Amino acid sequence: xxxxxxxxxxxxxxxxxxxxxxxxxxxxxxxxxxxxxxxxxxxxxxxxxxxxxxxxxxxxxxxxxxxxxxxxxxxxxxxxxxxxxxxxxxxxxxxxxxxxxxxxxxxxxxxxxxxxxxxxxxxxxxxxxxxxxxxxxxxxxxxxxxxxxxxxxxxxxxxxxxxxxxxxxxxxxxxxxxxxxxxxxxxxxxxxxxxxxxxxxxxxxxxxxxxxxxxxxxxxxxxxxxxxxxxxxxxxxxxxxxxxxxxxxxxxxxxxxxxxxxxxxxxxxxxxxxxxxxxxxxxxxxxxxxxxxxxxxxxxxxxxxxxxxxxxxxxxxxxxxxxxxxxxxxxxxxxxxxxxxxxxxxxxxxxxxxxxxxxxxxxxxxxxxxxxxxxxxxxxxxxxxxxxxxxxxxxxxxxxxxxxxxxxxxxxxxxxxxxxxxxxxxxxxxxxxxxxxxxxxxxxxxxxxx
Amino acid sequence: xxxxxxxxxxxxxxxxxxxxxxxxxxxxxxxxxxxxxxxxxxxxxxxxxxxxxxxxxxxxxxxxxxxxxxxxxxxxxxxxxxxxxxxxxxxxxxxxxxxxxxxxxxxxxxxxxxxxxxxxxxxxxxxxxxxxxxxxxxxxxxxxxxxxxxxxxxxxxxxxxxxxxxxxxxxxxxxxxxxxxxxxxxxxxxxxxxxxxxxxxxxxxxxxxxxxxxxxxxxxxxxxxxxxxxxxxxxxxxxxxxxxxxxxxxxxxxxxxxxxxxxxxxxxxxxxxxxxxxxxxxxxxxxxxxxxxxxxxxxxxxxxxxxxxxxxxxxxxxxxxxxxxxxxxxxxxxxxxxxxxxxxxxxxxxxxxxxxxxxxxxxxxxxxxxxxxxxxxxxxxxxxxxxxxxxxxxxxxxx
Numbered sequence: 073x074x075x076x077x078x079x080x081x082x083x084x085x086x087x088x089x090x091x092x093x094x095x096x097x098x099x100x101x102x103x104x105x106x107x108x109x110x111x112x113x114x115x116x117x118x119x120x121x122x123x124x125x126x127x128x129x130x131x132x133x134x135x136x137x138x139x140x141x142x143x144x145x146x147x148x149x150x151x152x153x154x155x156x157x158x159x160x161x162x163x164x165x166x167x168x169x170x171x172x173x174x175x176x177x178x179x180x181x182x183x184x185x186x187x188x189x190x191x192x193x194x195x196x197x198x199x200x201x202x203x204x205x206x207x208x209x210x211x212x213x214x215x216x217x218x219x220x221x222x223x224x225x226x227x228x229x230x231x232x233x234x235x236x237x238x239x240x241x242x243x244x245x246x247x248x249x250x251x252x253x254x255x256x257x258x259x260x261x262x263x264x265x266x267x268x269x270x271x272x273x274x275x276x277x278x279x280x281x282x283x284x285x286x287x288x289x290x291x292x293x294x295x296x297x298x299x300x301x302x303x304x305x306x307x308x309x310x311x312x313x314x315x316x317x318x319x320x321x322x323x324x325x326x327x328x329x330x331x332x333x334x335x336x337x338x339x340x341x342x343x344x345x346x347x348x349x350x351x352x353x354x355x356x357x358x359x360x361x362x363x364x365x366x367x368x369x370x371x372x373x374x375x376x377x378x379x380x381x382x383x384x385x386x387x388x389x390x391x392x393x394x395x396x397x398x399x400x401x402x403x404x405x406x407x408x409x410x411x412x413x414x415x416x417x418x419x420x421x422x423x424x425x426x427x428x429x430x431x432x433x434x435x436x437x438x439x440x441x442x443x444x445x446x447x448x449x450x451x452x453x454x455x456x457x458x459x460x461x462x463x464x465x466x467x468x469x470x471x472x473x474x475x476x477x478x479x480x481x482x483x484x485x486x487x488x489x490x491x492x493x494x495x496x497x498x499x500x501x502x503x504x505x506x507x508x509x510x511x512x513x514x515x516x517x518x519x520x521x522x
Numbered sequence: 523x524x525x526x527x528x529x530x531x532x533x534x535x536x537x538x539x540x541x542x543x544x545x546x547x548x549x550x551x552x553x554x555x556x557x558x559x560x561x562x563x564x565x566x567x568x569x570x571x572x573x574x575x576x577x578x579x580x581x582x583x584x585x586x587x588x589x590x591x592x593x594x595x596x597x598x599x600x601x602x603x604x605x606x607x608x609x610x611x612x613x614x615x616x617x618x619x620x621x622x623x624x625x626x627x628x629x630x631x632x633x634x635x636x637x638x639x640x641x642x643x644x645x646x647x648x649x650x651x652x653x654x655x656x657x658x659x660x661x662x663x664x665x666x667x668x669x670x671x672x673x674x675x676x677x678x679x680x681x682x683x684x685x686x687x688x689x690x691x692x693x694x695x696x697x698x699x700x701x702x703x704x705x706x707x708x709x710x711x712x713x714x715x716x717x718x719x720x721x722x723x724x725x726x727x728x729x730x731x732x733x734x735x736x737x738x739x740x741x742x743x744x745x746x747x748x749x750x751x752x753x754x755x756x757x758x759x760x761x762x763x764x765x766x767x768x769x770x771x772x773x774x775x776x777x778x779x780x781x782x783x784x785x786x787x788x789x790x791x792x793x794x795x796x797x798x799x800x801x802x803x804x805x806x807x808x809x810x811x812x813x814x815x816x817x818x819x820x821x822x823x824x825x826x827x828x829x830x831x832x833x834x835x836x837x838x839x840x841x842x843x844x845x846x847x848x849x850x851x852x853x854x855x856x857x858x859x860x861x862x863x864x865x866x867x868x869x870x871x872x873x874x875x876x877x878x879x880x881x882x883x884x885x886x887x888x889x890x891x892x893x894x895x896x897x898x899x900x901x902x903x904x905x906x907x908x909x910x911x912x913x914x915x916x917x918x919x920x921x
Contacts, residue, residue, distance in 0.1 A: 082802060142523060142561075143802060169524055169659035173806030217807075249885050251801070253811040253867050286879070294879040296801065490814035490866075 073206030073325050075121050075311070076198045077135040078226060081172075081219025082144045083244050084211040085137055086296065089148045090304035091211070092133045095122055096158045098308060098456050114453050117313035117323040123158060124201055131158040134202065136194045137165035138226070140172045140183055140218045164198060166191055172217030176258040177498035179221020180265075184229075187222075192229055199234070207238030207271075207328035209311075214262045215246035215255035224265040231269040238328040241270045242307065245277040245474060254491050256482035261500070263475075264508035267342060267515065271332045274310075274344045275471055276303050280380040287383055288351045305456060306348045309463040314416055314449035324449065334447040335412045335467045337440060340518050345470035347374050348463045349382050362460040364417075364425045371415075371464050372429050378408045378470055391434035409522040410436055410468035412445045419460030422450045437522050472519050479512050523561035524661035524795060524804070527653050528593045529681055532634075532674025534699050535667040536595055536602045537777060542666070542785035543591050543611055549789060553797075559586045562796040566592055567614075568656055580656060590616050592657065594649055596681065598638055598673045599626035618652070621645055627672025631713040634676020646681060647688060654689065661795075662693040662805045664788065665725075669717050670701035670710030679720035686724045693805055696725045697788065700856070702733035727809050728820045729787070732856045736780035742852065743779075743828055787823055787855065793873055803871065812867045824854040841876065845884040 079088035099118050123131040133152075137160065139145050145167045152159045166187065172179040199205050208230055212219035223241075230239055243262070246255045266273055281302050285294045289302070310331075313323035324330060336342055349371050350362060370382050377389040389406045415430060431442040455461050485491065486505060495505075530539030550563055559569040559581065567589040569581045581587055591614045597603050600622050607615065621642055627634040654660050663685050667678035685694050698721065701710040721728050794803040813819045826847040847853050848870070872881065 141802070141804065170661055171524075171804045171806060173804060173810045175806075175810050217810075247882065249882055252807075253869075282878070282882070292879075293877040295877045299878070491810075493816050494810050494813070 073121070073204045073327070073329075074124075074134055074202035075206050075328060076195065076202065076208050077122070077133070078195065078208060078210045078230075079135060079137045079148075080210060080212040080223040080226065081139055081216050083213035083216065084219050084223070085139055085144050085148045087242075087244065087300050087303055088135060088137070088211045089152060090297075090300040091307050092122065092135070092152070092158060093155060094301070094304040094308040094456065095312065096131065098312060100157065101456065111453060113323055114313050114451065120203075121206070121311070121313070121327070132161050133158060134198055135160060135164060136191070136198055138167070138191055138194075138218075138222065140168045140170065140179070140222065142167045142169065164194055166194055172221060174215075174217045174252050174254060174258070175494055175498065176217060176221040176224075176254075176261045177495040177500035179217045179219075179223070180225050180261075181221075181499040183218070183222050184225030188225070188229055191226060192233060195230065196233070204325075205234075205237060206326055207240065207332075208234070209328070210239070210241045212241065212262075213244040213246065214259040215244075215252045216258065219244075220258045220262040224262050224269075227266055228269045238271050238332050239269070240272050240274060240328055240332065241266050242274045242276070244303070245275055245279075245471075245478075247278045247282070248477070251278075254485075254494070256478050256485060257491065257495070257505075259478050260482045260508050260512060261505070263515075264511040267511060270342065271328075272336050272342050272344055274346060274465070276306070276346065277380075277471075277474060284351055284381050288381055289353050291353075302351070305351075306346050306463065309348055309418065309455050309461060310346065310416060310465060312418070312451075312455060314418070314451040323451075330447075330449075331414060331465065334414055335465060337412060337444070340515065341411050341467055343467070343471050343475070343515070343519075345466050345468070346463065347371065347380075347466070348461070349374070350458060350461065351381065354457065357457060362419075362458075364421065364460060364462075367460060367462050368415075368425070368427070368429060371462055375410065375413065375464060375466055375468065376408055376435070377406060378473075391432060408469050410445070410466055411440060411522065412436075412467045413447070414465040415446070415448045416463040416465070417448065417450045417460075418453060418455040418462070419458065420452060420454070422452050422460075425450075469519050469522060472516065475512065475519075476516055479509065479516065483509065523565055524659045525565050525592060525657035526662040526664055526792065526795075526805070527650075527657070527660065528566070528591070528664045528666065529596065529650075529685075530593065531596045531665065531667040531678035531681060532671055533597065533599075533602045533668075534671065535665075535674050535678065536597055536606060538666050538697070538699070538781045538784050539593065539595070540606050540609070540611060541778065541781040542788055543593070543614055545782065545785045545789055547589075547614070557586050559584060559589075563589070564658075565792065565796045568592060589614060591619075592653055594619050594621070594646075594653060596621045596642075596646070596673075596677060598623040598634070598677065600624060619649065621649065627676060629670075629672045629707050629709050629713070631672060631676040631709075631716045634672045634674075634678070635680045635716075636676075638673070638677050639680035642677075643684070646684060650685070650688065654692075660689070660692055662695055663689070665694065665696045666784075666788075667696070668699040668701075669714040670699075670705055670707045671713065674699075675713045675717035679717045679724075682720060682724045693726045693809055694724065695791075695805065695809075696721060696728045697731065697784065698728055699731050699733065699784070702737070705733075722817055726819060727813065729791075729823055730820055730856050731784055731787075731823075733780065735855050735857055736783055738852070739783060739828065739855075740779045746828075783825065783855065787825060790825070790871060790873060794871060803869075808869060812869055814866055818866065822854060822856055822858050824848055824850075826853050828853070841880055842884055842887070845870075845887070 077088060079085045095118060099115055123133055126132055137145050137148065145165050149160055149165065172183060210223060210227060212223035214220050227239060227241060278299065281299045282294060284302055285291045285298050291298050311327060315323060335344055349367055352360065370385065373385050373387060374382065376391060377386040379385040386406065392407060413430060415427065417425060427448055431446050433442050436442055436445045492502065528539060530536045546566055554560060554563065569587055570590050571581050571587050593615065595603050595615065603620055603622050623638065627638065665678060665682060667674035669675045682694060682696065701707065701714060792805065795805055812821055826844045851859060
């Protein structure tokens with residue numbers, strides 16, 4: 073089944089380009105210890121999911137590029153064409169001249185309705201090109217104007233036009249130190265609107281990725297390109313073909329569907345976080361060996377202690393003993409309660425891995441049994457030079473604190489009505505802000521009382 | 523790519539504008555080696571085929587034929603504009619883009635605003651429309667003028683009014699040169715106050731500039747040159763104040779050095795809109811993020827470094843020093859001290875080889891020293907890493 077990617081705004085387009093490059097690199101890369109027949113079916117599945125083939129044999133990404141100013145799209149298209157192994161379709165991009173000015177209201181209320189026809193037309197064409205449509209993946213940032221505002225509008229349109237397809241929004245959380253002054257407003261508005269139309273929100277935080285680049289990958293001068301490559305690696309490790317949970321030798325046909333079904337049992341809880349292990353600079357790979365028990369132990373503790381990466385994990389955090397839960401908000405407790413977890417394992421000896429530690433009922437909420445809450449996907453094919461790698465997509469309290477902090481900052485700004493006139497100019501009134509705050513407060517309190 | 527139109531009014535406005543066009547041409551010449559008329563050029567220039575006379579059709583792609591600035595030169599006396607038209611920039615300006623009169627405004631805001639405004643209204647509107655028609659997507663008007671005189675302040679603010687009426691969707695960025703303490707125009711306080719009222723109501727964003735600060739910066743640079751501290755590590759022709767090869771030659775016109783600083787400011791402000799980078803920022807984003815309340819649209823600007831190093835690899839220490847300088851009073855173009863009062867919002871525009879990590883580090887450094895205001899203070903940074911032909915030329919300005 074094919075996934076159509078919609079890249080929105082500068083961030084979305086830059087990340088999207090890295091994602092496709094990563095997928096293509098993995099496609100042509102070495103296949104570790106899996107058999108060549110297995111590897112061939114892996115390649116076919118990957119190709120079908122994200123690319124379509126031209127008569128001449130070149131791979132074209134199943135993607136629609138949208139931005140309100142032309143610079144980034146032209147840069148992205150030319151970079152892809154230059155790389156040679158894959159490219160974007162010539163007719164799948166839409167851009168305007170003026171940009172959204174970091175203004176959510178501009179993206180949502182002005183550019184959205186104005187360009188709805190053109191954008192949905194492109195999406196429709198991409199969707200029709202698929203033999204079987206598996207769903208939509210949108211790449212966007214929350215801080216800017218186009219990715220966030222137009223992104224929220226496009227998600228709504230996708231939901232209206234394709235009511236039974238899965239929509240997964242990949243959202244980039246801005247740096248805490250600030251990239252855009254009104255990022256908190258834009259984030260609050262985006263999240264509250266996406267919550268209504270999207271099936272799940274997969275979040276990457278710039279702060280976290282930056283730390284990974286600095287501490288694990290040892291990059292001295294981190295550029296956005298490095299950050300995007302890490303994001304692409306993590307996304308690739310989730311979306312590349314795997315065998316479904318029930319076993320069987322065919323590759324999973326419905327990745328988005330399985331992911332969403334497994335991880336979002338209740339529409340109130342849609343925020344997913346992603347953790348990937350191991351991450352290390354290339355020159356260290358030759359000197360490292362990995363074992364599944366070791367990797368899984370680290371990943372489990374990362375989950376429990378809400379750690380961002382495999383260094384600096386707080387090993388003191390333990391699962392609470394079973395029985396009636398003690399009083400106090402769980403957001404204060406360092407232990408991370410999960411609703412559902414999805415573990416994706418890639419590499420050799422993957423079928424003999426013991427996953428009991430993740431099926432411990434103390435990790436999960438009381439209203440979902442571990443059999444329903446925990447899923448595992450496996451494939452013997454190695455991903456992207458790592459002999460063994462594991463990714464964890466988790467619907468848990470990972471993002472509670474960041475969400476709380478963003479809403480808090482936005483509320484502070486709102487209390488003095490700063491910048492509101494910029495939004496009112498384009499039709500977003502104070503009531504819309506208040507609605508968004510209410511929605512997000514509701515989400516925060518739901519996650520807190522897990 | 524969006525276009526911007528520069529409207530220069532009065533003696534000061536035209537002199538600063540002249541330096542701006544000169545520097546803009548040099549910047550593009552350094553970057554654009556092949557002589558192709560590209561998107562970056564189109565933001566400030568038109569490419570006109572002058573073989574069929576001065577009124578040729580516009581050429582949108584291909585080689586540069588003849589570049590014409592998207593500008594309107596307005597002055598009520600002919601001296602300054604004539605000088606420009608006889609200087610090296612004469613071919614850059616279309617003869618249709620000028621509005622001049624003979625007698626001047628006599629340092630009287632009322633004469634500039636009411637008398638000449640009335641008289642030249644249709645003319646100005648028509649010429650503005652013509653210029654706007656040549657633009658594919660007009661984003662912004664830059665108005666350059668002084669506040670102390672008659673034409674710049676009176677007629678300049680009248681034009682601002684006009685722009686709001688005729689082009690309500692286009693941003694209006696005003697660069698105003700405020701009179702300094704030793705100003706020689708006696709009526710300058712009146713002119714400034716009357717003009718400020720107009721700026722309050724009709725401008726989207728104002729960049730006030732004080733002659734005193736410009737003077738201080740020029741003196742600082744001269745001091746640095748003369749003391750020989752800079753030596754060979756500094757490229758003489760990349761001083762923020764110079765436009766020619768050797769900074770040691772006496773500037774012929776006394777205000778040239780100061781005007782160059784203002785011109786540099788304007789160029790850097792628009793650089794992200796013209797060149798591509800990893801995190802772009804357009805003019806509408808500047809206005810969006812730095813104007814929390816509609817009437818609070820006055821921006822304090824500062825530029826660093828004041829000279830560029832011949833050594834391309836800027837070590838981190840120097841980079842950190844640049845950031846600290848950007849927040850210091852010596853580098854500001856207006857006498858103000860926001861560090862001891864309150865930053866409502868701050869934007870860092872960085873050009874050259876600077877990465878996210880450097881910016882984050884410096885922002886964390888500076889946020890430790892400033893106090894927390896009631897409004898959640900945000901610091902915004904944007905930049906474009908263009909590699910300029912004359913070696914990395916990092917120049918950052920918090921606005």
